[in-house]
Amino acid sequence: MPDAQAARTTDPSGLVADLEAARDAREDARDAVEDVGKDRLRTLQEAIDGLERLFDQYEADATGTGDFKSYIDFQDDLVAFVEELNEDLPEREAFESLLDLFKKRRLSESDFAEARDRLADARELVGRLDDLADAREAYGDTRTRVAERADEYAAEVEQLERLQRLGDADLDAPVETLRDPIETYDERVRAAFREFRESAPARDVLGFVETTQSYPLVGFDSVPDDLAAFVADREAGTEPLPQLLEFAEYSPSKLDHYVAEPRALKRAVGGNRTYLDRLDAEPLTVGWPPAPAAELRHRLEELVSVVARFAADDVLAALHAVRRRVRDDDYQRLRTAAVAEHELTDSEKQRIESGVADDLAAAREAERELRDALDRL
Structure with missing residues (x-):
């Protein structure tokens, strides 16, 4: 019952x-x-x-x-x-x-x-x-x-x-013809951004991230206000991000030998360590399986403008190869097969x-x- x-x-x-x-x-x-x-x-x-x-x-x-x-x-x-x-x-x-x-x-x-x-x-x-x-x-x-x-x-x-x-996906479709250019681009842009993050002045890296706020499909989280103000106004902002993060671990007395305002650095950098540790190239990647064609086309248009601000020609060449592949007539068939293979x-x-x-x-x-x-x- x-x-x-x-x-x-x-x-x-x-x-x-x-x-x-x-x-x-x-x-x-x-x-x-x-x-x-x-x-x-x-x-x-x-x-x-x-x-x-x-x-x-x-x-x-x-x-x-x-x-x-x-x-x-x-x-x-x-x-x-x-x-x-x-x-x-x-x-x-x-x-x-x-x-x-x-x-x-x-x-x-x-x-x-x-x-x-x-x-x-x-x-x-x-x-x-x-x-x-x-x-x-x-x-x-x-x-x-x-x-x-x-x-x-x-x-x-x-x-x-x-x-x-x-x-209804064609599981025998040659998805590698789509996967290969995407993986190539994703690997190159990760390496390029990693180098940019580790070697460029923190002011330039975070300035780049702030610039991407004009490109909503790229998807970087905005820079915390106190951190953005610190790297923009202080001489320490000319140091690379890894150096600033290392400084933030120093005691105030030791840090006093390296920067003019040690407590300001510990508040701005140390207080935003989680944000900085998570700052990577993922918002710049295409990922696998890729998004639907209409959505991805718009995003790739923005990525071209954004990636060109820091990456070398080989990264942009890989990105353009992805754009051409997304425009091909068989993109949807290959994407559907990729999604089926990856998600089911x-x-x-x-x-x-x-x-x-x-x-x-x-x-x-x-x-x-x-x-x-x-x-x-």
Whole structure:
């Protein structure tokens, strides 16, 4: 039975039925409130609460052989309370009946219990407000479950579409004709940037990184403001980055022999060591497998402008070779094969072999059913 219930709560049809039931329950609860009137029910709630406060105030002293003055005060306050009730208050007769119930010489706890019993119907009416709030919350929770399940199906559709696309890949395609120029460029640009980082003045290296902010597809993280200001304004900025990082490890007294403001260097360089340690050529590489043609073409245009600022001709020649290869008609076929070869797991390959078309159609239909239900209910 639990397995059947679990299946019902995740199956699209079951979820739609849950949403429809929650919608109907909310509408029934709203109709029940409107039959009486929300404002009238709230007024009734206030009357019940007021009466309970009155009972709490007098019950202990006005019962049995209690304080006679409390008994008289209770009688007077009860009459005044009932007389002030709205004429169209639901269940007003039940409140009025309490005047006769308590018109006796001695009161007992059973009288107060009887009084509360007489207000049972009034409490039930007021309960419609809570029922409506609960029904609205349940409806909202059910919509959330349906929406989350629809999102899960959407993700499944995306994954299955990917598998279907990769399943059509020509795994015998000569991907090395694409891999070779990309690996050549990536190796050369890494070596060139490593040399640039290790030998050029830190001011020039970080200035280059700041320049790349005008090329959003290159992707360097921006230089921290304090570090950029330090290398731009201090003589130490003419030192290579490895030297500055080594200086940052010195004690202030030892560092005082090498730079004019040792504490400023330790704050700016030492405080940004993580940034500097991570500064490498990865934003300049193409990577494997490469991006889709349209995306990569735009990025390569930016890379040509950026890499030319520090790299030698052999790096640029390799980059241009990649650009030409991306423009070839067979790029998409080779890229798809490369992605399939690189990304597909053994389980995904097995799933492709068994066929994904039926699963994809089912996932699309399930998502559509749930989206339609969210629009309709």
